[in-house]
Amino acid sequence: MRCFAGSCRYVYNRALALQKERYERGEKKLGYSELCKLLTQWRNSPDTAWLADAPVHPLQQALRDLERAYSNFFAKRAGFPRFKKKGRHSSFRYPDPKQIKLEQHNSRIFLPKLGWVRYRNSREVLGTVKNVTVSLSGGKWFVSIQTEREVEQPVPQGGAVGIDMGVVRFATLSDGTFIAPLNSFKRHEERLRKAQQALSRKVKFSNNWRKALARLQRIHRRIADARRDFLHKASTAICKNHAIVCIEDLQVRNMTKSAAGTLDQPGRNVRTPSLWRERAKSGLNKSILDQGWYEFRRQLDYKLAWKGGRLIVVPPQNTSITCPCCGHVSADNRQTRDRFMCVKCGYENHADVVAAINILARGLDELKGGARPDGLWIELHRQSEAGTHRSR
Numbered sequence: 001m002r003c004f005a006g007s008c009r010y011v012y013n014r015a016l017a018l019q020k021e022r023y024e025r026g027e028k029k030l031g032y033s034e035l036c037k038l039l040t041q042w043r044n045s046p047d048t049a050w051l052a053d054a055p056v057h058p059l060q061q062a063l064r065d066l067e068r069a070y071s072n073f074f075a076k077r078a079g080f081p082r083f084k085k086k087g088r089h090s091s092f093r094y095p096d097p098k099q100i101k102l103e104q105h106n107s108r109i110f111l112p113k114l115g116w117v118r119y120r121n122s123r124e125v126l127g128t129v130k131n132v133t134v135s136l137s138g139g140k141w142f143v144s145i146q147t148e149r150e151v152e153q154p155v156p157q158g159g160a161v162g163i164d165m166g167v168v169r170f171a172t173l174s175d176g177t178f179i180a181p182l183n184s185f186k187r188h189e190e191r192l193r194k195a196q197q198a199l200s201r202k203v204k205f206s207n208n209w210r211k212a213l214a215r216l217q218r219i220h221r222r223i224a225d226a227r228r229d230f231l232h233k234a235s236t237a238i239c240k241n242h243a244i245v246c247i248e249d250l251q252v253r254n255m256t257k258s259a260a261g262t263l264d265q266p267g268r269n270v271r272t273p274s275l276w277r278e279r280a281k282s283g284l285n286k287s288i289l290d291q292g293w294y295e296f297r298r299q300l301d302y303k304l305a306w307k308g309g310r311l312i313v314v315p316p317q318n319t320s321i322t323c324p325c326c327g328h329v330s331a332d333n334r335q336t337r338d339r340f341m342c343v344k345c346g347y348e349n350h351a352d353v354v355a356a357i358n359i360l361a362r363g364l365d366e367l368k369g370g371a372r373p374d375g376l377w378i379e380l381h382r383q384s385e386a387g388t389h390r391s392r
């Protein structure tokens, strides 16, 4: 499986290098089918004959992944495609369900060039298999099975809610409740630091180095697991009781742009909402918060869709300094981090709750103007209004 993942990485990187060379020479980018023809040549060439040992479909999928990386880049959804590094996200995907056999009662799966492989079931696989991804994480191999099935059109249940994301409070709801942040990273921080130090003292690629690396990866994995569990519980709880969830847009586009920078202004920061400011203050690991936020948003999105609900993303400007009562916008409204007091009308509340109320109002406005002609929002609006007044 390591070999297969390595072959996929090789194909991806070689195709990316080729595309880059062509670009520098001023030539057109090769399409997927042209890359596939090259792949056949590589598999037949004596220099890279080992490529023929890997199943061909996953290798083609690596080329598809590269295609997608390019189109994400062109659509400004992501940065320029990067070379894949050994030992990071090792995985390969079988796209053809005809070649896959799944025996759930025996807990085994048949995959091309691997044969029957036993697995430990985490949950029942429902529907027909569409594709299978095999991946390595924290020293363990995982199989993800994507399926397709018909489901009843769900009826959305519950009202609308706005959510403000933060560091001090992970999520504050417009009804005044909030979800405290997960502090497992803090607990693991010391162990992580020690494991990192231990690794740096070892001779690279020695046996002891490998052992230290495995220990470090285990800690990383535990942190990741704890975070995933936390995010799933939080997003499930919110989606269970609400049909419409409004949330601030953190603008992935601007972020990738700022991270990569331009030729004139390398690494310029275009960051807006309160989360980033707080993060700068708290000095927490950047990637850890980033991942949590996007993963949370992703989970909300699909879990709401499952239940017939909807996630609305609103522009983040001024949500924390606008008075939800009279609409007065001023930085003076927010005297401290926690306290909001309108300098015009005297309305008072927790600053995060105020932001959540504003986010909800913007989301509902967007819904009114947007294409959803079914009267659902009217009912929701009434419910959320009641909720907002209660919290006031």
Ligand SMILES: [Zn+2]
Binding pocket: 323, 324, 325, 326, 327, 328, 342, 343, 344, 345, 346, 347
């Ligand atoms: Zn006011």
